[in-house]
Amino acid sequence: MSQPASLPAIPTLVPPPEEFAAQANVSGIAAYNEMYQRAAADPANFWGDLAATELDWFKRFDKPLVWEPPFAKWFEGGKLNVSYNCVDRHVKTHQRNKAAIIFEGEPGDQRVITYHELQRLVCRFASSLLHLGLKTGDRAIIYMPMIPEAAIAMLGCARLGIPHSVVFGGFSAEALKARIQDLEAKVVITADGGWRRAKEVKLKEAVDEAVKSCPTIEHVVVYKRTGSTVHMQEGRDHWWHVLDETAIEDVAPVELDSEHPLYVLYTSGTTGKPKGILHTSGGYLLQATMTMKWVFDLKESDTYWCTADVGWVTGHSYVVYGPLSAGATTVMYEGAPDTPAFDRWWRLVDKYGVSIFYTSPTAIRALIRQGDQWPAKHKLSSIRLLGSVGEPINPAAWAWFHRVIGHNRCPIVDTWWQTETGAILIAPMPGAVGLKPGSGTFPMPGISPQIVDNNGNPVEDGKEGFLILRTPWPSMLRTIWGDPERYKEQYWSKVPGAYFTGDAARKDKDGYYWVLGRVDDVMNVSGHRLSTMEIESALVKHHAVAEAAVVGKPHEITGQAVCCFVTLKKGVADHEKLGGELRQWVAHEIGPFARPEEIRFTEALPKTRSGKIMRRLLREIVTSHTVAGDVTTLEDMNVLTSLSAAHDED
Numbered sequence: 001m002s003q004p005a006s007l008p009a010i011p012t013l014v015p016p017p018e019e020f021a022a023q024a025n026v027s028g029i030a031a032y033n034e035m036y037q038r039a040a041a042d043p044a045n046f047w048g049d050l051a052a053t054e055l056d057w058f059k060r061f062d063k064p065l066v067w068e069p070p071f072a073k074w075f076e077g078g079k080l081n082v083s084y085n086c087v088d089r090h091v092k093t094h095q096r097n098k099a100a101i102i103f104e105g106e107p108g109d110q111r112v113i114t115y116h117e118l119q120r121l122v123c124r125f126a127s128s129l130l131h132l133g134l135k136t137g138d139r140a141i142i143y144m145p146m147i148p149e150a151a152i153a154m155l156g157c158a159r160l161g162i163p164h165s166v167v168f169g170g171f172s173a174e175a176l177k178a179r180i181q182d183l184e185a186k187v188v189i190t191a192d193g194g195w196r197r198a199k200e201v202k203l204k205e206a207v208d209e210a211v212k213s214c215p216t217i218e219h220v221v222v223y224k225r226t227g228s229t230v231h232m233q234e235g236r237d238h239w240w241h242v243l244d245e246t247a248i249e250d251v252a253p254v255e256l257d258s259e260h261p262l263y264v265l266y267t268s269g270t271t272g273k274p275k276g277i278l279h280t281s282g283g284y285l286l287q288a289t290m291t292m293k294w295v296f297d298l299k300e301s302d303t304y305w306c307t308a309d310v311g312w313v314t315g316h317s318y319v320v321y322g323p324l325s326a327g328a329t330t331v332m333y334e335g336a337p338d339t340p341a342f343d344r345w346w347r348l349v350d351k352y353g354v355s356i357f358y359t360s361p362t363a364i365r366a367l368i369r370q371g372d373q374w375p376a377k378h379k380l381s382s383i384r385l386l387g388s389v390g391e392p393i394n395p396a397a398w399a400w401f402h403r404v405i406g407h408n409r410c411p412i413v414d415t416w417w418q419t420e421t422g423a424i425l426i427a428p429m430p431g432a433v434g435l436k437p438g439s440g441t442f443p444m445p446g447i448s449p450q451i452v453d454n455n456g457n458p459v460e461d462g463k464e465g466f467l468i469l470r471t472p473w474p475s476m477l478r479t480i481w482g483d484p485e486r487y488k489e490q491y492w493s494k495v496p497g498a499y500f501t502g503d504a505a506r507k508d509k510d511g512y513y514w515v516l517g518r519v520d521d522v523m524n525v526s527g528h529r530l531s532t533m534e535i536e537s538a539l540v541k542h543h544a545v546a547e548a549a550v551v552g553k554p555h556e557i558t559g560q561a562v563c564c565f566v567t568l569k570k571g572v573a574d575h576e577k578l579g580g581e582l583r584q585w586v587a588h589e590i591g592p593f594a595r596p597e598e599i600r601f602t603e604a605l606p607k608t609r610s611g612k613i614m615r616r617l618l619r620e621i622v623t624s625h626t627v628a629g630d631v632t633t634l635e636d637m638n639v640l641t642s643l644s645a646a647h648d649e650d
């Protein structure tokens, strides 16, 4: 996005404001360096010492780390419970009646849930699960709107050691079905619907459709949110509030191994099948908790708001588990930022006195487009720290966020991490590190990233390469659910012995990291990961489609947009209608957020002699509208000429 001439220049280095540094949890670069070096000298014991003091254990662990590459066990022998750490331990302190969750629904309904109240709600829900016969080790799917019950369901499962998989409410019945089947879940926890842009997102309908072909599902628990009519199947479906009538309030947290699975979160990989990323208990919770304190500089008095949906990893680590474990007040908002008007978020910031505000570059760019008059209507004086996640933040969006939302007063923490890493790995400690717009700055203590070439050799500073990690960290994924071979192959084989992030990055002469984007067939649309293969598989399931190739196309607001090249089966003619139909088809197969921006019909796709589609060429076509790269392996040069000329038929 270009910078209009009248705006102030984008700063190149923004030191921590003095006032901020004076009160920061980690103050001054020397404090950061000391901690970083201490961790680097002995990472296992660095994390071990923190685990012992920052988490509550029923039984102390024997060893901080058992590392049999690429499989890690953190805090082996230790017994704990994540819901105890997120809820009960705070109820024992003066924080008992502090707000744990502040919620506002899209229609304007409000709830403030204290830690004590949260404990009662989590226990009651856990008691309902027990009543249904669920037990430790069974799996649950959570398919909910952004309401407190989503967090309560997660914590209720965690209390009993029932691994959960939250499926984003924007996913279709098809996508939901695939996840239920892969996890072999016994229960789906859902709602009748949720509110989004003043319309109801009908969740129960999608569940009904999905579970038709899911024989493992024994129960569906339905929270009444919108009050619309839903079908309830006798014996299988249960209203949350009806189960609650007989619920009890003292459900003891189960004493679980540190490595007990906490959740599986499906994310897009480089094949058509989503990967179930497995996170376990002690290590995950420790790193989510520490980064709340280090990166978000969390204080007892903060009101913290992360705008992510619980369906994504950011919602797990930084709406629910991290903030609650750290004893924060976490804000949840159900709906869209533009409902009823473009200042809904800023209205919420002032109303609840939000002091830490964490969002995505896509959201920032969408709000910039609506103009400064929306934030200008509100004071925003409670904010002291801003955060960004999901994709590289372009310096112009950074500068706007800093000036218009942060009033030039608040540091911005640009946080790099992934579903797989579980917690933030590269980000500034805002009272210690000077900021460079667009850079995640430095790694967290205990994290040693490297930037390497194709052969795994470190590249010089200033040069671009692959971002990798050579040593394990507590919140790392443990495996891909049910597929350890794929885990090894996808993450630990590209550079032998190292974790491959799939991102390109460079380090500048001052040691700042700049993450540049994906190097694999994963697109980043609105900060959401989408696999090109997943969309291609969806397209070729359509009766009219012969072949499909999908690439990410640069987009001013969403970062990338989905662009599909499609060849049709013989005899299929009506292109005009088909463009719209195929876009709708993808939304139906995966979810509305995956709906392609563009469908281009073509006679043929560029392929190598061995028949592989050359996506790189297609990427060049949508990015620069010409092809400059090497085309020596291309089978039919004519295809290229006609592709460059192909235009959007939709």
Ligand code: WTA
Pocket (backbone or CB within 6 Å): 267, 312, 313, 314, 388, 389, 390, 391, 392, 393, 414, 415, 416, 417, 418, 419, 420, 440, 501, 502, 503, 515, 516, 517, 518, 524, 527, 528, 529
């Ligand atoms: C990208 C989201 C640059 C990156 C937490 C990564 C970023 C992918 C940043 C993970 C950032 C996330 N700067 N790129 N601050 N944050 N990414 O799994 O490509 O949904 O690999 O996790 O998003 O996306 P995921």
